[in-house]
Every structure is written in structure tokens, then in C-alpha cells.
Amino acid sequence: MNLTVRVTGLEIPDPVRDQLTEDDVAARLVGKDATLWGPEAESESAIRLGWLDLPATSRELVSRLADLRAELAGEGLDRVVLCGMGGSSLAPEVICRTAGVPLVVLDTTDPGQVAAAMTDLDRTVVVVSSKSGGTVETESQRRAFVAAFAEAGLDEKEVGRRFVVVTDPGSPLSETAAAMGARAVFLADPNVGGRYSALSAFGLVPSALAGADVGALLDEAEELAGGLSEPGNAALELGIAMGAAFRAGRDKLALAGSGGQGSDPGLPGFGDWAEQLIAESTGKQGRGILPVVLESVDAPGSAGPDVLLAVVGSDAPAQGPSLAVSGPLGAQFLGWEYATAVAGRILGINPFDQPNVTESKENTSRILSDGLPDERPAATVGAIEIRGSGGVLDGVDLSSHDGASLAVEALLAAIPPRGYLAVMAYLDRQQDAGAEDLRAVLARRAERAVTFGWGPRFLHSTGQYHKGGPQVGAFLQLTGVVAEDLPVPDQPFTFATLQAAQAGGDRKALADRERPLLHLHLTDRAAGLDQLLSALS
Template sequence: MSFAVDANGLDVPDQLRSQLAADDVAARLVAKDATLWGPEAESEAAIRLGWLDLPATSREVVARLADLRAELAAEGLDRVVLCGMGGSSLAPEVICRTAGVPLVVLDTTDPGQVSAAMADLDRTVVVVSSKSGGTVETDSQRRAFISAFAAAGLDEKEIGARFVVVTDPGSPLSETAAAMGARAVFLADPNVGGRYSALSAFGLVPSALAGVDVGALLDEAEELAARLAEPGNPALELGIALGGAFRAGRDKLALADGSGSPIQGFGDWAEQLIAESTGKEGRGILPVVLESADAPGAQADDVLLAVVGDGAPARQPSLGVTGPLGAQFLGWEYATAVAGRVLGINPFDQPNVTESKDNTNRILGEGLPVDPPAAKIGAIEIRGSGGALDGVDLSAHDGVVLALDALLSAIPPRGYLAVMAYLDREQDAAAGELRALLARRTEHAVTFGWGPRFLHSTGQYHKGGPQVGAFLQVTGVVDQDLPVPDRDFDFATLQAAQAAGDRKALADRGRPLLHLHLTDRAAGLAQLRDVLA
């Protein structure tokens, strides 16, 4: 099955398609013409178009990965843990889920989730993946695993042999990998941005070591790559649909896996690609990842529904994007670059991503802020900023639902609600139900993200996109902490600092934010579900 786009009820102006054809966008993009996005974007685009070559250039690592997997298997190392954030983890997660292959993805600072990943150390190999080489989450996880292996009785050489590193040439992590004696180091193409790196070493190394046939993935992408210079190719049509919908006022893109599709969790990867590429300069396309095509959240007149793996659903307007996973990766990357041109933005920078990181570092140095709750109801402490709690009677028995309803009421026209859960993605999985529960109570789009994972994804859109968001942050008490070796903070402090840093970034913009802290995670989540049901 080849990559194809089926538009249902989406009226794209002929002028847009004609203009892109007249500008020869398809052929110029394949030729890596960095002028496509304007003079201000040219210098960045010139060093960010290597993803177009990956279906061919990534083949050089396939045989090496097969040999390394066999070597690890011969030593009984058949459990792969991936330490990485954003572009370093989202694609491998989708690849392995789709292939039905187990991969432990560690893209969190929650001490409980990090501790749980350290099970079965006798058969574990750790892939440490970071483009910059300085990602604080990934470095902290690496340090924790070194300590855990040492506690299990491995010597320094044996510990190094349990690590495989993926990074850019010359990054601090490449030097660290050499110093620790990592078993293997894979240097990725530096001309590929993180969110465009699905078919690079960042996507392929952990997936192949976990057992995926990554050569087949490249075959799927290469079939589409051969068509991308053609006018009217399906990836171009997808980009036109995204850009045309935006111009028509549909600046939210609801993403769902098709019910009959083998592709699993594609929206989690596409979310970063689209939000971080387009959400800047006060505009952008907001991806809304749905639990299914029928889930609440795709009905508003500012939303376009896209179903991946099936034809277009009956709901109008909608898109059906069919094709195998490798082609989906390449097709959506190409389409996002095209949409960037339509929106008039640079799809390769992320100017607001560092803001929350800088806030986090400042808080780690100065200490966590003291912020007494406005109220405590059951297992939930309530705090708010940006007018989120104005006029709310928190002394009422149903104060939590009153606070939530006030937040929903604070969403401006054509706005959205972002739910941000700094919790354990495994043990606190029930938090994921909050998106649909809240979406049933509002006509606005509702997104959900696990913190700090979303900071490397929709976090850019929250700060750089249109300032029409309202925000619900959920944090929870930590029962058992975990130290970060040779650092002045532990994982609980790092997680709390990241949450506080993000709150500050949103407060500085005057956005309505409701912060619910769970003094008992299980009880608090049950309480939230009860008041929203």
C-alpha cells in the first residue's frame, strides 16, 4: 500500500494549489532549496534539510545494527531501554508499538517511572539518545543507570558495555560516550533536526536493537521519496490540505489512528513535528491527539480531523492518510515543511523551547518556589494564576469542579485547553483519561501531554503559537525519591522544577492556569475522574 491522501469535504482554494505549483515547490524542496521559507529562515533551513536523504543514507547503519543486536542477544541482553526526549524517543516508540516489539521508553523525570525502568538489569542495554548531548533529563537518566549497574556488581568496563549512544558529531555526549567506554556510538546527520529524525539513527538504532526490521521501514520511505519532486504528489497534497485548512480557519488538527490500521500511536510523534514546526510568531497548527477517530474533540469549526492508516471518515471535513509507517514519517515531514511555507513561518526552528528549560535551571539553583494552595479538597491542592480562579468559591463542596469549569470558561474564542500531567506515565496512566472527560465539557480543543515530555513537543506551541490557550497542570506527591548521582538535585526536585518553570513561562504571558497537586496520586486521580464524569 502506497502513501495516499483522501480529503473529504475539505475545500482548498485553487489559488493556493496553483501558487505552489507556479513556485515549483515540490521540486525545489527535494532539491533542498533553503529559500522556500523566506530570507529570515534561509540560514537555518540550509542546515536542516538532510531528512530528505535519509531513506537512502540511513541504510549504511542497517547491517551494523543487525550485527550489534546479534552480539547483544548472544550475551543475553534482550531488553532495550531508551533514554531520550522528544525527537529522540517519539519515533522509536511509534515504530516499536506498530511492530509489536517491546521497548522501554524513558522520557520522564518522574522518580517512580525512572526507578521502574531499572528492572531486569541483568538483561538490559540502555540506549542514550540526545542530539544536543546536553539534555538534562537524558543525562540524569544515564547517571542513574550507571549507579544502578554499579550497585548490581558490574565493574566500570562492564557498565560501559551496557550503553549504546546516539548523538550528533562533536556533541558533549559523544565525548562522554568515549570516556565511559560505551559499547557503540552512532553519530547522526547534523543536518537533520530532532523532530525530522525518525528515519535517522535516532529512530532506527533503538528500534533495530529492540527487534524491528528497520530496512523495511526505509524501503517504505524510499518508495515515496522517488515521487516527492512530482507536482501533485500525495505528500504535497497533504501539506496543501494542512495549510489550506489553516487559512480557512481550521488551525487545530485532530489526529487519530485508523481503527483498522496497524500503525499505533502515530499522533504522539506527529504532534511534536507539527506543533514545534508551526507554532511560532503568534500562529500555528495545534495538533490534538485523539484516543480514536470518534473521541470527543474533533467537532468544532476550527478543527480538521486526520485519520492515519484508513481512508477519510464520513465526518467532514476530514483527511484519511494511508500508507505504511516509513512513508508516513517522510510524507508528514514533507507536508509540514510545505505547510510552513503556506503559514509563512520557518518550520525548522523552535525559538521558545529553551524558555522553560532556562526557568528550570534557575529554580534548581535558587530553590523551589513557596506557593501555598488556595484550597485543599480531598486529595487535591488547588492553585491558580492568570485569573483562572477569579470568582471561584473554593470553599464549596464541589470546589474542584467549580475551578475546572472556571478554567474552561476562561478559554477564549478559537482557543484550546492543554492538560499537562507531571506524573508517572505507567502508574498514573489514568490521568490520560482527563483529556476526553474535559473535551466533553467544552466545545474547544483539548490536548494532553505528559510532563516533561510535552516540553519537547507542544511546549513550543504553548509559548510561541497564538496566545489563546488555557492550561491545567497536574502534579503529584512523590512517595519514593531517586537521587541523580553527582548532581545537586534528585529526580523529584528536577520534576518539580520543570513543572514550576513551565508555570512561570505561562504566567509571564498572563495565560489562565489551574495547578492541581495530588497529595495522593491514586486518590486524587479518582477524585478528578469522579467530579468530571
């Protein structure tokens, strides 16, 4: 097999492995046995196991995509922009970064980042990717690109041929694609959930058009697939380790890349893909495995009594309780999907549903309909407005010059034992990239698990865990003043309004659970981030 899993410092009780062997889980999973996760999960599982067949069924895409890429190149269209969220964007980003080919991933509602993607239109083709076909972020981005192409002088037919669509059969987006005359439409297998779709059209279409060798990716996955029905296969062992660690109290899975050596780039961005897969699959019914994406193997948060470290792309485990998972990207995708399904059985949850994802979406819709709430800051310190809920600001002196850092300290103190802090940044992933530095800074101070997510992207990932997982989270939300807004054509809201509504909707979902939440609004993004990082460092 081309996937290797090595476990160090973690005791796996015999009953965990013995029960899976006795129940013939490896073979039953490959046979798509929907009863593996219990009677309550059976109906959902029965329509969510198509990912097991993708190494074979996705083959027909390879030549079609090669022809389409050649056709686009013949017209000078060599810049690919992907409009998609969660499962529609995370895998293509990893594939293209690993292959070293350029792909512009647009998985945001920040108007500055959206506007920055709408450049070089004379050589741009847009892939619009949405399983449901009704994703508000993706539809808003599609509308903005249609308007931009028209403004650049393209007629209606020419505009349509700048779009490639990936969606499920019969979705609203498939109808929109036909109406606008999209150049190509790829209908994905509806029996594959979004976070399990890396080897489907959702992962392969944008990646192939950007220049990645998706045929090789399928070869890697197919080699692994041949042994997945065997007891003791590497992906099964990975799932057993994840589940056993959870049972032993290590319910935080710290994900770090090996970093690559020499000409090997490693698997850049793989942690972000695995984060969605694991958090959204296991974080429900008050339990779950919390993935924590680290900057390096020895970054803050890589060790702790509730942490299992997983080093991806290495065959040498780190010190302490850890995993080393080595193998090529295609095998990693399929192996982690398989392992997560196995871990779901050990945890006693349905790894294929996401019961709490719609809550923030519904809150966002209400805010867009009723208007943004008037939330006055408790204090303004420099370039930071401070708000809080869940009692996090009770007794905090916000009048001093270091009021913002005192508020953050109060939030850190509110993290319960064995809890975690989630940093959620509704900012520009490119222009405000320094916000990511907060994760390591806060993890070092909190000595607790700290995650970082760009909003609204994380709503399609760890957002499920935040609401459905164990209620031991504390939350830091960052928003910022928009320098220049961008309209969403033919909609009663702008991108800035949508972004603010999404942040507000998520705050409400967390406030309804009475979780400690600190909201820092940056009246000047660059100055506010510098102020915050300086105070905390």
C-alpha cells in the same frame, strides 16, 4: 506511490495550489532549496534539510545494527531501554509498537517511572539518545543507570558496555560515551532536526536493537521519496490541505488512528509523533496548527468549526472536513515531514526552528539553582491542592466540597473563542495512566480543543506551540506527591526536585504570558485522580 491522501469536505482554493505549482515547490523542496521559507529562515533551513536524504543515507546503519543486535543477544542482553526526549524517543516508540516488539521508553523525570525502568538489569542494554548531548532528563537517566549497574556488581568496563549512544558529532554526550567506554556510538547527521529524525540513527538504532525491521521501514520511505519532486504527489497534497485548512480558520488538526483491522495493528502512537512534528514546526510567531491527538475517530474534539480531522492509516475519510492518510509507517514518516515543511511555507513561518523551547528550560535551571518556590495553595479539597494564576480563580468559591471541579469549570470558562485547553500531567505515565482520561472528559464539557501531554515530554513537543503559537490557550497542570524519591548521582538535585522544577519553570513561562492556568497538586495521586475524574464525569 505508497502513500494516499484523500480529502473530504474541505475546499482548497485554487490560488493555494496554483502558487505552489508556479513556484515549483515540490521539486525545490526535494532539491533542498533553503530559500523556500523566506530570507529570515534561510540560514536555519540550509542546515536542516538532511532528512530528505535519510531513506538512502541511513542504509549503512541496517547491517551494522543487525550485527550489534546479534552481539547483544549472544550476551543475553535482550531488553532495550531508551533514554531520550521528544524527537529522540517518539519515533522509536511508534516503530516498535507498530512492529510489536518491546522497547522501554524512558522520557520522564518522574522518580517512580525511572525506578521502574531500572529492573531486569542482567538482560538490559541502555540506548542514550540526545541530539544536543546536553538534555538534562537524558543525562540524569544515564547517571542513574550507571549507578544501578555498578550497584548490581558490574565493573566500570562492564558498565560502559551496557550503553549504546546516539548523538550529533562533537556533542558533550559523544565525549561522555568515549570516556565511559560505551559499546557503540552512532553519530547522526547534524543537518537533521530532532523532530525530523525518525529515519535517522535516532529512530533506527533503538528500534533495530529492539527487533524492528528498520530496513523495511527505509524501503517504504524510499518508495515514497522517488515521487516527491512531482507536482500533485500525496505528501504535497497533505501539506496543501493542512495549510488551506489553516487559512480557512481550521487551525486545529485532530489526529486519530484507524485502529487497524484483523491482524493489522494500525500505527499505534503515531499521533504522538506527529503532534511534536506539527506543533513544534508551526507554532510560532503567534500562529500555528495545533495537533490534537484523539482516542478514536469519533472522540470528543473530532469535529468543530476550527477542526480538520486527519485519520491516519485509513483510505476512507470520516464525515465532515477530514483527511484520510493511508500508507506504511516509513512512508508516513517521510510524508508528514514533507507535508509539514510545505504547510510551513503556506503559513509563512520557518518550520525548522523552535524559538521558545529554551524558555522553560532556563526557568528550570534557575529554580534548581535558587530552590523551589514556596507556593501556598489557595485551597485544599480532599486529595487536591488548588493553585491558579492569570485570574482563573478570581471569584471562585473554593471552600465547598466540590471546589476542585468549580476551579476546573472556571478554567474552562476562561478558554477564549477558538482557543484550546492543554492538560499537562507531571506524573508517572504508567502508574498514573488514568490521567489521560481527562482529555476526553474535558473536551466533552468544554466543546473546545483539548490536548493532553505528559510532562516533561510535552515540553519537547507542544511546549513550543504553547509559548510561540496563538495566545488563546488555557492550561491545567497536574503534579503529585512523590512516594519515593530517586537521587541523580553526582548532582545537587533528585528526580523529584527536577520534576518539580520543570513543572514550576513551565508555570512561570505561561504566567509571564498572563495565560489562565490552574495547578492541581495531588497529595495522593490515585485518590486525587479518582476524585477529579469522578467530579468532572
